[in-house]
Amino acid sequence: MSHLLELSDVHAFYGKSHVLHGVNLHVNAGEIVSLLGRNGVGRSTTVKAAMGLVDARGSILFKGQQLLGLKAFEIAHKGLGYVPENRDIFPTLTVEQNLRLGEKSGKAASSRWQIDDMYQMFPRLKERQHTQAGVMSGGEQQMLTLCRTLMGDPDLIMIDEPTEGLAPKIVDLVAEYLMTLRQKGISVLLVEQKLAIALDISQRVYVMGHGSIVFEGSPADLKQDLRIRQEWLEV
Template sequence: MTDALAVSGLLAGYGQSRVLQGVDFELAAGSILAVLGRNGSGRSTLARALMGLVPARGSVRWLGHELLGLPPHAIARLGVAYVPESRDVFPRLTVAQNLTLGLQPRSTRPVCWTQEWVYDSFPALAARWDVAAGVLSGGEQQMLSLCRALMGAPQLLIVDEPTEGLAPQVVTQVDALLRALSTQGMAVLLIEQKLDLSLAVADRVAVMGHGRLVFDGSPAQLLASPAVVQEWLEV
């Protein structure tokens, strides 16, 4: 696998407050990197910086393109999709309309994920295709948000806390979807708090603390580093 995403010396924050203190990592196509850390460690700011949603300095290269300085819509057109923790469905639009908004009309990438695929894979969404997204359950909204992102045929998926507050059966669905995307060659950056999920699904795990990566290695290496888990992850 070749590295598709290369982040170097990334600094980002809000106003005068700097959150990211210099983040470096690489992510290969077809692999899942889980970024763990306590609340306030900088994980969500990292996702937003990669997507051009907060001011940032340093370098974020994606398939040879420098992303820093580009607006979010231009980053999306380069094959990067972002699913925020807040899910951000369009509540007054139907499930079908939300999915349609995920399409990238100018994209030349082959579309593997269609509305038919969504409905076949997630019968709960198929049954509510004409229902306003705002009345869906939290789990249904999460799956809709993920599927809307896939409608744009991304090559990199940045997903923030996809299982927060979800029932166990929905967590299992999210887990299976992320694994399937990886096997199809997509690079996945998973922002997560749940250690067990991250260790189960990720090829590599990074731990953030005070705006920096304090650990970057395999799930097995993290399990063999109880001091890291205790200092940076345990409450």
């Protein structure tokens, strides 16, 4: 079975510092996969490498095509979405304007998603559609970032720490959103600190330590593996 996204022996660098040491992971169509681990082990670098945002070598295939060497916008055009940790919105534009900017040029009509779908998923955004994005709460900005990425009609979305700093009620909303994506046939690679949400919604999980993968398995496997949890996840 060919994987939708496949990283093989990926090494990545920030300047002279060698951050990823031979990462292997894959995501299949219609699957939510979580990448877990403590801060600083290379999880964000892994998704940035796939998005062409850091210097990497090895192999990163998306729908069978090599991504290494492409620019981030070229990778996005192939159908790979990326939601960075820092909530990438245009603060002086309204909610609606931010969403329109996310649309793939010329593809709005054929897209799986319309702005009304976003408002249905997150009614709060509809209430705030004419509000400047910069004055919204962190949770609302996170919803907007997720929806703006979706407007580009990706086949797979990589999401970096979407629940960081959000209230529990909003965390539940984000989890629901991710499950909605999967129902629509979109795959998700989720970088997450919160073990509970990851185990709840993922089909498979990877655990990362010091720039390489130290565990791969189902949520049930990870629940049973006390040693991995103690050594690589628990603070």
